[in-house]
Amino acid sequence: MRFRLHHLLSAVALGVLMCLPAHAEGHEWLAPHLRDHPLVGQIWSPDDQRQISREGLDERLMAAEILLLGEVHGNPDHHAWQLKLIQTLAAADRAPALAMEIFDLEHQSRLDTLRAQGETNADALADAAGVEARHWPWDEYRPLVQWALDQDQPLVAANLSSEEAMQVARDGLREHMDEAERQRLGLSEPLPGPVGRRLIEHIVDAHCGYLPAARTGGMVDAQRARDAHMADRLLDTADRPVVLIAGSGHVRRDYGVPRYLQTREAQGTVLSLAFVEVREGDESIEDYTTAMEGVYDVILFTPRQRITDPCDDFREQLEGMRKQSS
Template sequence: MKQVLIAVALMMNPASLLAQDVLFLGETHDNPGHHAEQAERVKAAVPKALVFEMLTPAQASIVTPELMGDQAALESALDWGNSGWPDFAMYYPIFAAAQEAMIFGGAVPREDARRIMSEPVEAVFGADAPVYGLDQALPEGQQAMREAMQMSAHCDALPENMLPMMVDMQRLRDAALARAATQAISQTGGPIVVITGNGHARKDWGAPAILAALTPDLDIYALGQGEDGAGDPSGVFDEITFSPAVDREDPCAAFK
């Protein structure tokens, strides 16, 4: 089955997809140190494309080099204030570090995300779901581990029957990022940088794992970013760096 998926992916994309570099830069979304590290890595990498978990394909399509050079105009054009993501001032230096790069969006549009409550993940993703492995059930042990992580991440307050749906949402977002990365390499030839949360950047089952299954000759590097005193981020990464921890409220306080 894996060889079939690889063959389909190569028919969808030119041969230049192979043997190119993809750099996944993980983050904790509200940590400014993580974004500063990402901006430095982007500047050093000189990517031809940036893929953002925070942008839908429609948002990414409106970004121009002129907008990339104007923080206020770019924030307004992206309607960032209504996005739910942290302060744009933390993200803008990443854009500014590669103003000539093409921008791609790997976010799942909200209307599609809502569909996951009533439709199978492969139906929400679309016709190429089998290419990205979404027609296949996860191994039993991994499914159980992911469900436990979702329960913990939601303060042990989720009904158990919601856990499979939450795992499907994570898989949907991983696959959307992998698809955006595939498109970015196909259109630019690479190298590309993917800006995303640590959970999507992990090489054992995140977007890099999907991309590696599709194109095993692709050179993929993943950075995970932790916070001082909090231990390593969950998952497998090529490298882990640390920044000062952010002083934030306990997200589970309301459930205690």
């Protein structure tokens, strides 16, 4: 698959960028916690270990054929910035296709049918795909989907369904798909040792330490299958820019979608940008080594949507269930 390479910004694009705000600090923050944190609004390039300006970010956006925007699901600032960056591309005549984790692969035909029938209301597409029924915070995603409808840009269902991911976790990659399909998707070989261990740590942390060790391998397979299928959908967008809207774990360069794009030799620049919530008491860039160790191309720091640890809430729920059953 071949992408158009853009080595220089057009004069029109440069003119548009000069009119845009220079820094993320100009954004009106929406998430309620730690808005006054010193890192909020800073944009960093981990590979260079330096802060970059909004103009510098825009230049990188314009050079990318595949833009991966990693979020904390439901953080309103992350979703507002996703829309802002997509609009920046569109204003420079680089309006992208929009691939979204909230839509499963099997939803593509429903989305396409509704659009072919002239549907222009994002809520109708969300209802057809059962977005809220699958517990996605639809209010935050609505403006993104509505933008694609209003601008007549492609919407790409990018995710493996929970049901199919569970089948992969139960059966394993080798049982779930044949060798030819594993080879095509870039799943025929295991992850290198250090990368595989990082993915295991991520999955164990995401399950608050409650995931049985015997199930870890299956969950790794399921995560890899999701990322490989997301990459596959991005490659299906042919020769136009495309933006992926997904959780920040999916856009990591070491074990996420970029790995499978590289394995399949995607042409054109891939840019991975993660929106990172600041933490109370961690006010130096050195406190964010996990995000700054080169797993993302760009990091944009934002306030937090919630101040409590989700695992604390999970433990309280478990304790309540135990008390009710005793």
